[in-house]
Amino acid sequence: MEIIIKNSPEEASVLAARVIAKLVREKPNAVLGLATGSTPVRLYQELIRMHKEDGLSFREVRCFNLDEYVALPETHEQSYHYFMQQQLFAHIDVQAKNTLVPDGMAKDIPAHCADFEEQIKACGGIDIQVLGIGSDGHIAFNEPSSSFASRTRIKTLTEQTIEDNARFFEGDETQVPTHCITMGIGTIMEAKMNILLAFGEGKAEAIRETCEGPVSAMVPASILQHHQVAKIFLDDGASSKLKLKDYYEWVYKGKPEWQQDQ
Ligand code: GLP
Numbered sequence: 001m002e003i004i005i006k007n008s009p010e011e012a013s014v015l016a017a018r019v020i021a022k023l024v025r026e027k028p029n030a031v032l033g034l035a036t037g038s039t040p041v042r043l044y045q046e047l048i049r050m051h052k053e054d055g056l057s058f059r060e061v062r063c064f065n066l067d068e069y070v071a072l073p074e075t076h077e078q079s080y081h082y083f084m085q086q087q088l089f090a091h092i093d094v095q096a097k098n099t100l101v102p103d104g105m106a107k108d109i110p111a112h113c114a115d116f117e118e119q120i121k122a123c124g125g126i127d128i129q130v131l132g133i134g135s136d137g138h139i140a141f142n143e144p145s146s147s148f149a150s151r152t153r154i155k156t157l158t159e160q161t162i163e164d165n166a167r168f169f170e171g172d173e174t175q176v177p178t179h180c181i182t183m184g185i186g187t188i189m190e191a192k193m194n195i196l197l198a199f200g201e202g203k204a205e206a207i208r209e210t211c212e213g214p215v216s217a218m219v220p221a222s223i224l225q226h227h228q229v230a231k232i233f234l235d236d237g238a239s240s241k242l243k244l245k246d247y248y249e250w251v252y253k254g255k256p257e258w259q260q261d262q
Helices: 009-026 041-054 080-087 109-122 159-168 185-189 201-212 220-226 245-253
Strands: 002-005 031-034 062-065 067-069 128-131 153-156 179-182 193-198 230-234
Touching (some): 009 041, 009 128, 009 193, 062 109, 067 080, 109 153, 109 179, 185 220, 193 220
Parallel strands (some): 002 230, 031 128, 128 193, 193 230
């Protein structure tokens, strides 16, 4: 795990965007795994800026999203389809046929999930997977106790996640869907690189457990300790409970310049 701590979410997001941009420049048909939630919004804004101002093209890039609510139509403002259109896809030159968000309205959910996995394989696997983290340590919608071997499937949200996400549904928990389709932890672990972003003190405990706690299905993100290339981008708040915070900062300061966007 590489733990990168910046003063602000903006600075951390810009750095993460540079890692993605470097890949896309080197491999124009890169395969990106994308996340929703409030955390990656600044990262997407920086990618949009790079597209508009620096000519970064996503024309051949293929995108797979981590998750989607079940039974929420694409047109619903809180669907992850809608989010991705608003926050990224509509502002870059990615082709619609190359953006795949799980279909929460699929009639045959298991068949849809199997097909989703097949499509990732057919593209040669995900090069960089972007992740946020839930306050209970979940990644995508893999809630505590999810199997580390899990694949794309239907899941039930925890009450904690429903409570956390109610802010997007006018604060009304009863409007939050109870089920979702999510990439599995096994799927996420097959990405060649994982980039997890976490900002604010509300994520500090989950980050402490993820980076410094035991690897446990109770904290799904902790499996990233076993990933070969996992970069954890944090701000001051999210890193505030890390025991080795000074060490991570020391390591980052000593990074040779050529390694900065790798
Ligand atoms: C949802 C998403 C996750 C995301 C999490 C955190 O549960 N399924 O992918 O990481 O929310 O959201 P936020 O970034 O808004 O804190």
